[in-house]
Amino acid sequence: MFRNLVYYFKQFWFNITRNVLMSFAAISTSFFSQLILGSLILVVFNINHISAQVWSQVEIWCFMETSNREEVVARAEQIQENRMVRGPVEIKTPKKALEELEKDLEIGLWDKDEENPLPWTLVVRVHDPDQVQPVVDFLINDLGFKKDDLRYPKDVVRKINTASMVIKVGGYFLTVLMATLTLFIIMNTIRLTVIARRAEIRTMQLVGATSWFIRWPFLLEGIIIGLTGSMISALILGVMYYFGHDMYMRVLFFLPHPIGTLQMMRILFTVAVISGFSMGLAGSYISVARFLDEDA
Amino acid sequence: MIRFKRVHLTYPNGVRALENVNIEFKKGELCFITGPTGCGKSSLLKLIYLDEYPTRGRVLLFGKDTYDIPAHQAPYLRRKVGVVFQDFKLLPNKTVRENVSFALEVTGASRYEIERRTPQVLDQVGLLGKIDHFPAALSGGEIQRVAIARAIVNEPLILLADEPTGNLDPETSLGIITVLQRIQTRGTTVLIASHDIPTVERFAPRIVAMQDGGVVSDKAVTRTQAAPQPNEKG
Numbered sequence: 001m002f003r004n005l006v007y008y009f010k011q012f013w014f015n016i017t018r019n020v021l022m023s024f025a026a027i028s029t030s031f032f033s034q035l036i037l038g039s040l041i042l043v044v045f046n047i048n049h050i051s052a053q054v055w056s057q058v059e060i061w062c063f064m065e066t067s068n069r070e071e072v073v074a075r076a077e078q079i080q081e082n083r084m085v086r087g088p089v090e091i092k093t094p095k096k097a098l099e100e101l102e103k104d105l106e107i108g109l110w111d112k113d114e115e116n117p118l119p120w121t122l123v124v125r126v127h128d129p130d131q132v133q134p135v136v137d138f139l140i141n142d143l144g145f146k147k148d149d150l151r152y153p154k155d156v157v158r159k160i161n162t163a164s165m166v167i168k169v170g171g172y173f174l175t176v177l178m179a180t181l182t183l184f185i186i187m188n189t190i191r192l193t194v195i196a197r198r199a200e201i202r203t204m205q206l207v208g209a210t211s212w213f214i215r216w217p218f219l220l221e222g223i224i225i226g227l228t229g230s231m232i233s234a235l236i237l238g239v240m241y242y243f244g245h246d247m248y249m250r251v252l253f254f255l256p257h258p259i260g261t262l263q264m265m266r267i268l269f270t271v272a273v274i275s276g277f278s279m280g281l282a283g284s285y286i287s288v289a290r291f292l293d294e295d296a
Numbered sequence: 297m298i299r300f301k302r303v304h305l306t307y308p309n310g311v312r313a314l315e316n317v318n319i320e321f322k323k324g325e326l327c328f329i330t331g332p333t334g335c336g337k338s339s340l341l342k343l344i345y346l347d348e349y350p351t352r353g354r355v356l357l358f359g360k361d362t363y364d365i366p367a368h369q370a371p372y373l374r375r376k377v378g379v380v381f382q383d384f385k386l387l388p389n390k391t392v393r394e395n396v397s398f399a400l401e402v403t404g405a406s407r408y409e410i411e412r413r414t415p416q417v418l419d420q421v422g423l424l425g426k427i428d429h430f431p432a433a434l435s436g437g438e439i440q441r442v443a444i445a446r447a448i449v450n451e452p453l454i455l456l457a458d459e460p461t462g463n464l465d466p467e468t469s470l471g472i473i474t475v476l477q478r479i480q481t482r483g484t485t486v487l488i489a490s491h492d493i494p495t496v497e498r499f500a501p502r503i504v505a506m507q508d509g510g511v512v513s514d515k516a517v518t519r520t521q522a523a524p525q526p527n528e529k530g
């Protein structure tokens with residue numbers, strides 16, 4: 001009896017230390033790759049968020065030739081019918097336009113007695129930056145505005161567009177790369193576990209275990225490794241984001257706001273659960289399938 | 297129950313383990329397969345427990361060509377074929393009890409069933425007293441009995457034993473053969489591969505002798521007299 005206990009303890013200790021070391025290595029690698037994946041998601045989502053805000057501030061100014069109030073209002077209503085136009089079209093009277101201009105430049109521009117040289121102006125906003133050009137085309141072709149009477153930030157639009165495209169595409173590319181890396185790490189870990197338990201699996205097969213019976217514990221192990229790594233990384237990123245966001249809002253509050261902490265956490269954890277689970281499952285499935293096929 | 301029709305088995309490395317084997321085993325039969333080491337006894341058994349498939353010819357198991365058994369059904373068939381492996385394949389980090397119940401667990405048997413059947417088969421092979429021992433703490437004959445217990449725990453229709461008396465002294469061998477005989481009397485087909493002819497000869501109702509991958513003689517021994525029976529030619 002005593003001999004058995006000693007033997008039992010030795011085996012137990014052997015298994016535990018081997019598995020703990022291997023699992024720890026797997027979880028930490030999965031954690032690091034998920035950390036990079038999470039950071040990328042954090043950056044990409046914020047770029048989308050911030051650029052959407054910048055976009056939402058893009059305005060098309062249309063200078064009117066007429067100074068007849070009814071005509072101007074009718075024009076505004078015509079423009080509003082276009083589905084790409086966001087919200088009501090703002091009508092600026094020449095007086096208001098002048099006031100704003102003076103406020104911006106901080107000087108008096110015009111004698112109050114003289115006639116205001118500024119025209120009536122319509123301010124058009126769109127839902128999406130891609131809609132600026134189509135709306136401009138619509139104004140020129142369908143409503144007969146002159147090109148020179150429209151003001152909108154052409155170059156800025158194009159530059160921001162290019163920059164965010166580069167970051168998005170780069171981000172997606174890196175994300176795919178990190179996801180692949182995670183998958184391979186989990187595949188390799190499970191492969192090692194499978195090899196370590198080779199004899200046992202072989203015996204299980206020979207005494208009539210189904211493939212699914214053999215597969216399940218490994219799939220579970222893969223999923224646990226994947227999920228643990230991704231959850232820890234999501235947690236750490238979430239906490240870091242909380243402080244980062246807080247500081248940004250205190251120091252750079254006048255710039256476009258990043259995504260709120262709570263919403264970011266939701267995104268990070270959703271991505272963590274999905275990617276950790278699916279990569280753990282896929283990685284372990286592939287490794288076990290390879291082994292089972294080899295033997296069939 | 298088991299039927300070999302012009303079976304050839306060539307391993308990937310080119311070794312021809314079996315050549316044109318024609319043989320049949322009936323339900324409830326006890327049969328010894330003898331012949332020198334390397335003559336193909338283990339290979340013949342492997343074809344029955346679906347570890348190998350014939351290179352040429354057909355192996356019929358319960359009337360089904362083993363080639364026609366889909367991979368997902370093979371495990372269920374293997375449960376009907378208990379095997380005592382030449383190298384036992386016991387798991388060293390599991391106790392006698394765990395090694396036996398393992399074979400029940402993989403079939404998804406209930407806790408109750410496992411706890412009922414495990415001591416029952418261990419009693420059957422006379423090893424109930426060592427149920428919580430590890431294989432390392434057992435003698436050769438005892439290990440052999442654990443392997444037999446595990447092979448019969450799923451109540452197979454066929455029991456294959458590969459060299460069950462190898463490396464055992466005559467007295468222990470006798471004990472093992474007696475256990476296997478008892479299993480056969482319950483209606484199980486028992487095939488025993490052994491190179492050790494003198495030990496087995498006096499127990500055998502039927503002896504199949506092999507040489508160089510072929511069957512050279514197939515003798516049925518009745519209770520009263522030994523009468524040679526011609527080997528079936530396909």
Ligand SMILES: Nc1ncnc2c1ncn2[C@@H]1O[C@H](COP(=O)(O)OP(=O)(O)O)[C@@H](O)[C@H]1O
Pocket residue numbers: 307308309311312313331332333334335336337338339340
């Ligand atoms: N897995 C294998 N791969 C290659 N050759 C094998 C394998 N198993 C057995 N052999 C060869 O097949 C022949 C028959 O082996 P085996 O069936 O084990 O004979 P026995 O059990 O009668 O000793 C031998 O020459 C052996 O070396």
Ligand SMILES: [Mg+2]
Pocket residue numbers: 337338339382458459
């Ligand atoms: Mg052999």
